[in-house]
Amino acid sequence: MATQDAQKQCLLNAVTLLRSAEGLIVQLSRNTTDADVLVQLNTEFSYIDSFISQLLHAQAITDDATFDSATAAIAQQASALQAEESDIKKVVADVATAAKISGYIGQAVSILATL
Amino acid sequence: MQPTKLTAICGALLLVEGCAGLSQLQSSMSKFDQGAHQVATSEAAFYANVRTADCTYQNYESIIDSVKQKAPVNLGTSACKPTILTDDEIATRQLLMDAITLYADKIQALATDDSNKSLSDDSQKLAKDLNSEIKGSGVATEVETAVVAISEMALDQRRFKDIKDASSSMEPTLEVVVGALKAENTSFIAGLSSKTDGTEIALRTILADEAKHHTLTSSDVIAAQQVISAMRALGYVPSTPSANDESTTGKPRSAGTGAQRGATIDPAAKLNEALDSLVAANKAIATVGTGGIEASVNDLVARAEAAQAFQAALTK
Numbered sequence: 001m002a003t004q005d006a007q008k009q010c011l012l013n014a015v016t017l018l019r020s021a022e023g024l025i026v027q028l029s030r031n032t033t034d035a036d037v038l039v040q041l042n043t044e045f046s047y048i049d050s051f052i053s054q055l056l057h058a059q060a061i062t063d064d065a066t067f068d069s070a071t072a073a074i075a076q077q078a079s080a081l082q083a084e085e086s087d088i089k090k091v092v093a094d095v096a097t098a099a100k101i102s103g104y105i106g107q108a109v110s111i112l113a114t115l
Numbered sequence: 116m117q118p119t120k121l122t123a124i125c126g127a128l129l130l131v132e133g134c135a136g137l138s139q140l141q142s143s144m145s146k147f148d149q150g151a152h153q154v155a156t157s158e159a160a161f162y163a164n165v166r167t168a169d170c171t172y173q174n175y176e177s178i179i180d181s182v183k184q185k186a187p188v189n190l191g192t193s194a195c196k197p198t199i200l201t202d203d204e205i206a207t208r209q210l211l212m213d214a215i216t217l218y219a220d221k222i223q224a225l226a227t228d229d230s231n232k233s234l235s236d237d238s239q240k241l242a243k244d245l246n247s248e249i250k251g252s253g254v255a256t257e258v259e260t261a262v263v264a265i266s267e268m269a270l271d272q273r274r275f276k277d278i279k280d281a282s283s284s285m286e287p288t289l290e291v292v293v294g295a296l297k298a299e300n301t302s303f304i305a306g307l308s309s310k311t312d313g314t315e316i317a318l319r320t321i322l323a324d325e326a327k328h329h330t331l332t333s334s335d336v337i338a339a340q341q342v343i344s345a346m347r348a349l350g351y352v353p354s355t356p357s358a359n360d361e362s363t364t365g366k367p368r369s370a371g372t373g374a375q376r377g378a379t380i381d382p383a384a385k386l387n388e389a390l391d392s393l394v395a396a397n398k399a400i401a402t403v404g405t406g407g408i409e410a411s412v413n414d415l416v417a418r419a420e421a422a423q424a425f426q427a428a429l430t431k
Contacts (some may be wrong), residue, residue, distance in 0.1 A: 003257070006186075015305050022312055023354025029316045035323035042320045046176070051307045053198035056306045058203055058300055063253035087321070 004064065007115055011059045014108040018052050021088075021104035024097055040091040044091055047084055048105075051077075071115045080114040081105060135258050138341050139405050144226035144278065146306075146412045147396055151219030153419035154389045155212035156183050158296060162205050163302045164349045170195035172310035173344060177315045182324075196428035199306045208299075213245050214265045215393070218289060221269045222400065223353050225278045232276075234269055242269040256352040283401035286394075293390045311346040311377075312354075343377075346367060350382045384423045389418040404414040 025045045029038055054077075056071035085105040092098035173195055181187065217238060224232045233239065245268040249259050268275060268285060275281040318339040325331035392415040401412035 012302055019305055019309060019354040024311060025313045026316060026354075029319050033323050033326060035320065038316065038320040038323045039202065042316045045313055045316050048199045049313045050198075053306060054159060054311050056302050059302050060301050061253075062207070062255045062258065062295075064255070065251065 002049070004067060007067075008059050010111050010115060011055045011071075014111045015052055015055050015059075016057075017053075017104045017108040020047050021108075022048055022052075024101045024104075026058045027095070028092060028097065037091075037093075043089055044084070044088060051081060074112055075115040080111050081112070082109050085109065137410060138214075140278075140326060141226050141228075141407070143412045144223040144400075146416050147400070148216075148219040148223040150389075150396070150412065150415035150419040151393060152216050153257055153416070153423045154386070154393055155216050157382075157386055157388045157389065157419070157422040157426045158212055158300075159209065159319060160299065160423075161350075161386055162200060162208060164382070164426070165200055165307060166205070168307045168310050168346060168349045169197055169199050172314050173198075175314050175317060175342070179203050179321060182321060203253075207254060208296070210245060210249050210252060210254075210262060211258070211296055213241060214249075214262045214351050215289070217245065217269045218241055218265045218285065221275075222278055222281060222397075225275060225281055233272065239270060242266045246270075254279055257291055258295050264288045264290070279401055282397050286397060286401060289397055293331070293394050297387045300386050304350055304381060306381040307350045308352050308354070311343065311349075311351055314346055315343050345378050347380060349380075351377050351380045353377050353379065357389055382422070385418070385422040389415070389422040392418045 022045060025041055025048070029041050029045075032038060032041075041075055057066065058074060061067040071090065082105075085102045088101045088105065089098045092101060217234075220234055220238050224234055234242070243266070246263055249262040249266070252259070254262070265285070265288060268281070275284070297301045322331055322335060322339060325335060392411075396408075396411040396415040402410075
């Protein structure tokens with residue numbers, strides 16, 4: 001498989017993991033009516049969605065040079081995603097769920113670091 | 116005399132059977148062309164839906180931000196900034212779909228009885244334009260090479276005389292173009308679904324805030340439900356099943372509609388099935404007899420029609 005193909009598969013794998021994290025956040029939002037908690041969940045979700053859009057946009061790039069720039073930028077921003085992993089634990093009260101969400105994000109970070 | 120008459124009768128029967136076979140083949144190539152065009156149309160509609168969902172989410176996010184920040188709500192027509200597919204990227208993908216339909220048009224032309232197997236003037240112009248526009252469009256090198264090869268095949272007058280030879284020679288080329296489209300269809304659905312889930316959380320936030328201030332009404336809840344239903348209808352694949360498992364949270368499922376978690380609506384899967392059947396039909400043209408080609412092309416048309424009907428239902 002060509003290098004770009006392998007990198008694009010990495011992006012898709014990271015998207016899948018981040019979607020799993022999102023799914024848990026959505027489930028949490030359905031189980032609370034606390035406005036303050038929902039504001040925090042909304043903020044965390046928005047950040048992950050924004051990152052997913054960035055990954056999908058990179059995956060859609062076909063020009064080699066532009067793709068290389070996009071993946072380099074993503075690899076650099078993986079550290080910010082890692083910070084998100086910590087923030088989730090402060091926002092989500094349920095320890096087990098917070099660990100699952102952080103786990104998905106952490107796996108995505110590991111994959112993106114290989115770009 | 117008897118053997119000569121018998122021979123003549125047998126010859127006539129063979130001729131009739133041969134003509135019937137040729138007509139069936141031409142009918143199959145017509146269906147092949149029809150299926151290819153339907154797949155291309157469905158693909159274009161899917162991209163339009165991706166854009167709609169992206170912009171819809173942005174719109175609700177901006178409204179929600181205004182309400183949360185107690186700032187004036189923007190009722191103007193703000194320009195959407197696409198986050199998944201830009202206009203240029205959609206235009207590039209249109210070139211790939213033009214390549215697919217041109218290819219099918221040429222195959223159909225090769226199957227005719229005419230000595231002149233050229234495409235129409237409009238199709239020839241499309242092929243020439245495609246040849247120049249794909250260069251420098253930013254597509255991957257192998258995709259550009261494949262599209263150029265298809266445009267040259269569409270304009271060719273000498274090399275391809277036989278549909279089996281043409282479809283066999285062009286099989287790898289067609290697979291490159293189809294493969295590029297298929298990979299993205301799956302990823303775009305993930306983006307759509309993320310926008311929809313995000314809107315759901317944002318709306319829940321608003322409703323909770325209204326409830327906190329004792330201003331929540333049933334109309335607000337109904338309106339929010341309608342927004343989510345409309346967005347999911349564009350295409351929605353929930354995240355992994357474990358994410359929606361109540362055992363994950365240990366808490367009872369919250370009150371809400373039965374459709375709370377959202378059924379899977381996956382136009383990408385239908386499109387990819389149709390694209391796969393296009394490749395399979397081309398392979399059949401290259402390798403098997405008339406009967407096998409007919410079966411394969413019928414499958415293409417069925418899947419292309421299913422994909423087209425699916426998109427039409429989503430955009431209602």
